[in-house]
Amino acid sequence: MSVSSPSEAVEAVEAVHSGPGGEPVLTVDGLHITVAGGRAEAVRDVAFTVHAGEAVGVVGESGSGKTLTCRSLLGVLPPGCEVSAGSAVLAGDGGAVTELTALDRRQWERLRGAELGAVFQDPASYLNPALTVGRQLAEPLRVRLGMTRARARERAVELFASVGLREPAQVYHRYPHELSGGMLQRVLIAIAVACDPRLLVADEATTALDTVVQAEVLDLLARLRDERGLALLLVTHDLAVVAEVTDRVLVFYAGEIVEDGPTQDVVHRPAHPYTAALLRVASLGDWNRRELAVIPGRPPEAGQAPPGCRFADRCDFAEDRCRTAPIPLTRTPGGRRVRCVRAAELTPILTAPPEEVPA
Structure with a gap:
């Protein structure tokens, strides 16, 4: 559901969260998430903002609530999990905002890929093995942006080149099983940014990659953020990744944020x-x-x-x-x-x- 101006709750949260200078893209306020059909609370009273051009890291042990929080922002919570309270507002063009917790399935389908992009661990599981990666990238360009088949193919090759894939015209015709893990992750990033979203959520996007490929993917995410003014929410268990890529870090423990601050301050002077x-x-x-x-x-x-x-x-x-x-x-x-x-x-x-x- 879209409205013309932020709610009072959003304004209150924004008043106490300073960003790197860009406008707020995502504002989360008092978010609660229950599991087991509402019988247990896994995330409690989470509040934060992400600004345009800002990279925010989300860290914590397994089960800390970091992934559930981010998946709630994408409308892909597992069965039995639901947002029980709170607000998550995505700012759009022209001053309009969207309350993410109020969307139905069709509204989510229109938003994901357009205003919201996502990159997950194990990219092969998110790609159709029966279709070439080029076709999987060209389809959202045709459906969402109205491109012709020829222009969508041309743009897909350009996007593959922009994420560092060699011989992008050849990659266009490859199937997922013909590409390495690092190449598949770059394909998934290209799909995620194809329609120029305002927010990119990367959930353990480098976990299964070797050290060299991981560094290349992190450099790619940083470059895309700088070039496109993306707001980046990076979920990871690796503090070295956080220290290298992010401006600010949220530390989760047992479903709560226990520390939030500039990355270098938190890393070098934990509170x-x-x-x-x-x-x-x-x-x-x-x-x-x-x-x-x-x-x-x-x-x-x-x-x-x-x-x-x-x-x-x-x-x-x-x-x-x-x-x-x-x-x-x-x-x-x-x-x-x-x-x-x-x-x-x-x-x-x-x-x-x-x-x-x-x-």
């Missing part, structure tokens, strides 16, 4: 113990480390969250006050948002080398 634990596990930039770090314990199951901080049982710094009541996501003097009652005092400790951290 939440869970963010610091993720960085230790990743050993970002510490290529000489030989011991494997782990985060002890397990995240709570959906619907079984403790009354206080959801990370308290795994946190070395938890106190009684961390376990008694829900912890709000508060804004720090530096402009970050952190869900920790001890954030101000812990930041210097979390940033210190391990040998300097008090026992």
Whole structure:
């Protein structure tokens, strides 16, 4: 459903989320997602914005709610999952906005590929094995943009070249099984940006690729963002990817955002113990480390969250006050948002080398 101007809720969220200078493209406010037919809550009170030309990373362990959040923005939640509350607004041309949580199947079909693009892990599973990749790219150009068959084919070859595929005219006639994983991912990116969407969601788009191909795909996404002014939402478990590509990062834990801030600030000066634990596990930039770090314990199951901080049982710094009541996501003097009652005092400790951290 489209409306002519943002709602008061959108304006309220935008007032506390600053971007890199571009206009807001996506505004999420108070999003809740339930699973198991509504019996358990997997995502709670998620709010963030993504601006034009901005790349936002979404990180967290498996089951943290990051993928469910992003799939809700694409209308592709798994069976049994649904948005139970909140708003997700996509800004369009001419000042109109679309409330994503209110769309039906036909409205989603018109929006996906036009205003919203998506790239997922394992691209072969999203391509039709019985059709050439060129035909699969040319079809949305004809249907959505009204191109002739000849112009759509010409434009498809141009798009294959723009995403770095060699001999794009030959690639046009290839079937998915004839291409490597890296080539298929480039094909999927070409399809995703073919109709010039405003927002591109990349969900673990480089996970199954080798290191060299992964770097090439990340460079491609960064270039397309710069050239097209794309808003990019990048879901990944790899903090090295986040550090290289994104402007801002959202750290998810047990269905909540626990930290949100500029990527370099979060990576080099974490304010939440869970963010610091993720960085230790990743050993970002510490290529000489030989011991494997782990985060002890397990995240709570959906619907079984403790009354206080959801990370308290795994946190070395938890106190009684961390376990008694829900912890709000508060804004720090530096402009970050952190869900920790001890954030101000812990930041210097979390940033210190391990040998300097008090026992």
